[in-house]
């Protein structure tokens with residue numbers, strides 16, 4: 267976008283000002299022509315990606331420090347791969363994220379159906395706010411609340427398993443799964459379901475044959491987003507987990523408290539790779555069809 | 557089911573569709589909209605019935621009530637003599653062609669057309685055969701494997717038609733199915749629809765706000781305004797015997813002239829007397845209506861004519877519209893067939909004598 271526009275902008279500056287005024291309004295203003303736009307854009311990109319680039323580069327560093335380059339090597343990946351604690355944490359992370367994505371997507375799908383496949387109803391805005399509440403409440407507040415809440419349950423039942431983490435993750439993933447599903451449903455004309463009913467489909471058949479296939483990309487996108495969000499969580503996990511229930515992010519946090527080694531870089535880079543993969547799939551699924 | 561035939565009409569053959577005192581109100585309290593106001597209507601089996609009326613008069617609402625997408629606030633809907641008021645759309649033997657077509661974007665043309673039969677649980681072989689027959693009927697055999705998005709507007713329209721016809725419904729409901737098409741395609745589809753109705757023998761309930769479309773296609777027309785059904789009848793009757801000023805004005809063009817009954821004729825504002833049979837009692841204020849093509853122009857001063865002055869002549873190709881002023885300034889439009897030269901031989905300001913064709917004058921209530 268910015269490259270061809272820069273050429274036009276230069277041409278415009280050279281031309282008479284009167285000609286620029288005569289242009290159509292949509293064309294007349296472009297943020298890319300504001301002074302300093304290029305500088306700001308470059309700065310933002312550098313700030314965003316330079317640290318990540320450094321992280322990736324040093325994950326391949328042969329030296330045992332994270333500040334001196336000692337040649338290319340995959341030893342930190344090998345170390346991480348051989349580390350049983352890392353493997354356990356990674357598996358736990360994937361397990362929790364899978365369950366959390368499945369549960370939250372199911373709940374979010376039902377919520378999205380309930381809030382979009384019908385006319386406006388009283389309390390609609392309130393329901394939206396309720397569903398999206400985890401996006402607005404500070405995570406640390408939710409974390410403390412869950413800690414206290416689950417502690418009581420742990421005492422009462424004696425159950426110490428991963429269920430708490432799965433439940434907690436499922437809960438805060440709901441809005442992330444909900445938003446793409448709802449966006450998808452809102453772009454779908456309600457008249458398709460009306461047409462199905464007109465063609466003798468029962469409500470269940472209508473859902474199975476029309477609504478579900480059409481909303482499937484939204485559901486997949488929601489599930490992926492939920493998965494990534496769960497995979498990435500630190501605060502709530504840190505508060506809710508019992509002993510020996512480290513996920514990859516909390517394991518890394520614990521490790522960093524003691525010593526900073528390129529092994530953490532390697533794990534981070536692997537996690538980044540997985541996330542990028544999933545988010546790419548997410549964007550492919552949600553982008554508008556030409 | 558209980559009150560099958562109340563012995564009103566033909567007991568041996570129940571009407572295709574019957575609406576009884578149907579009321580539909582949207583919203584409640586202050587903002588309540590009465591979209592249908594005690595509409596009673598009988599649509600005969602096998603007929604091409606058209607609902608005609610201006611935007612917002614309740615045509616779509618009536619169609620949606622018949623299809624079952626809405627339920628009436630009061631009254632009943634019967635299809636083939638069966639009371640279906642409480643039945644959901646999927647249990648009513650009617651299919652709809654939607655204005656927006658509402659084709660399933662994730663299914664092919666063939667799957668779209670076969671959808672209804674599949675939902676009815678028909679065997680696959682039968683579904684396939686019917687789909688083929690339907691696609692042949694709408695001349696889309698070559699498009700069977702395409703998605704709706706890959707079709708032109710007219711082709712999508714025909715898929716929507718084939719999809720609605722495939723389950724052989726008792727009644728086909730069409731909500732302004734041609735309004736998205738350009739004029740040429742529209743004319744073509746009008747013929748196509750008539751042909752399909754003829755070939756299938758299915759009752760068509762067609763919605764339009766285009767009076768010409770209604771007149772040329774329908775067996776009978778129901779004219780609606782503001783939630784009410786004003787008149788039901790064959791096109792000729794609607795056109796020549798409109799029950800009130802609204803219908804006369806909405807269907808075609810009319811000259812309306814106010815007057816008063818005097819000595820068995822109507823005394824116009826201009827002082828001229830127009831004789832009309834079947835008048836209300838002496839002294840009643842009435843309005844007479846005459847179609848522009850029923851106004852004859854003759855020489856001024858001819859006995860039995862109304863004196864008028866030509867104010868303007870507008871050439872329309874086949875026709876020329878002559879705007880005339882009566883003695884009191886009331887305007888009358890006469891539609892003349894244009895002569896070969898294109899000149900009617902009268903200049904604005906010319907004095908002429910008007911006559912209304914035999915039987916062409918209507919006396920309207922309000």
Ligand SMILES: Nc1ncnc2c1ncn2[C@@H]1O[C@H](COP(=O)(O)OP(=O)(O)OP(=O)(O)O)[C@@H](O)[C@H]1O
Pocket residue numbers: 582583589590591609610611612613614615616617618765
């Ligand atoms: N769901 C609804 N809620 C509220 N009012 C409605 C609803 N549907 C229709 N109406 C109102 O009912 C009246 C009749 O609407 P309807 O759609 O039947 O008109 P129509 O004759 O089909 O018009 P058009 O030719 O524009 O399609 C209108 O005043 C409309 O605003």
Ligand SMILES: [Mg+2]
Pocket residue numbers: 615616617731
């Ligand atoms: Mg309508």
